[in-house]
Amino acid sequence: EPEVTQTPSHQVTQMGQEVILRCVPISNHLYFYWYRQILGQKVEFLVSFYNNEISEKSEIFDDQFSVERPDGSNFTLKIRSTKLEDSAMYFCASSPGQGLYGYTFGSGTRLTVV
Amino acid sequence: QKEVEQNSGPLSVPEGAIASLNCTYSDRGSQSFFWYRQYSGKSPELIMSIYSNGDKEDGRFTAQLNKASQYVSLLIRDSQPSDSATYLCAVNGGKLIFGQGTELSVKP
Numbered sequence: 489e490p491e492v493t494q495t496p497s498h499q500v501t502q503m504g505q506e507v508i509l510r511c512v513p514i515s516n517h518l519y520f521y522w523y524r525q526i527l528g529q530k531v532e533f534l535v536s537f538y539n540n541e542i543s544e545k546s547e548i549f550d551d552q553f554s555v556e557r558p559d560g561s562n563f564t565l566k567i568r569s570t571k572l573e574d575s576a577m578y579f580c581a582s583s584p585g586q587g588l589y590g591y592t593f594g595s596g597t598r599l600t601v602v
Numbered sequence: 603q604k605e606v607e608q609n610s611g612p613l614s615v616p617e618g619a620i621a622s623l624n625c626t627y628s629d630r631g632s633q634s635f636f637w638y639r640q641y642s643g644k645s646p647e648l649i650m651s652i653y654s655n656g657d658k659e660d661g662r663f664t665a666q667l668n669k670a671s672q673y674v675s676l677l678i679r680d681s682q683p684s685d686s687a688t689y690l691c692a693v694n695g696g697k698l699i700f701g702q703g704t705e706l707s708v709k710p
Binding site: 521529530531532533536544579581586587588589590591592593594595596 | 634644646648690692694696697698700701702703
């Protein structure tokens with residue numbers, strides 16, 4: 489069964505450092521997403537990406553965050569200057585279309601900011 | 603603000619019983635509804651989708667949708683200890699919005 493692949497599985501970084509989280513969505517999917525889940529809290533939408541541009545972003549997704557699809561397979565989330573409150577599980581997801589489709593989630597990257 | 607509400611639980615049922623999980627949503631324009639299962643420390647896994655009013659069955663799982671009441675539910679028949687997880691209701695009104703999840707514990 490096709491999978492969404494995320495790397496690394498766990499990243500520890502110092503406050504103020506930049507981190508890049510990487511994802512390889514399912515190859516024939518067209519829509520890509522980043523979500524985050526702070527420990528014990530709900531899964532929260534960050535951003536959606538389609539046709540090489542952001543289609544929607546949440547209030548959480550401020551100027552410290554950016555996304556990129558640098559080639560035909562990878563999809564990245566960059567956090568420029570990490571804060572303690574950025575510590576969370578970050579999930580990448582993809583879907584073949586909008587509206588009626590569920591999303592397939594990757595296994596996640598646990599980001600710990602110290 | 604589009605909201606999806608679930609009872610956080612925990613919901614505890616004995617092995618072999620029916621587990622009933624409920625969800626309400628605020629956006630009447632929502633088109634599609636999903637149930638995800640999330641084991642501790644793992645990612646959400648899609649287990650059911652439903653788009654029309656009524657029931658949809660898949661093995662031991664039945665999803666129920668009532669758009670007039672803005673209500674979605676998931677029934678798990680013959681519950682097994684391996685069903686112990688957090689169940690997330692998700693509603694798509696342009697993007698997936700998740701509820702906070704209901705923790706289910708199935709006791710042997």
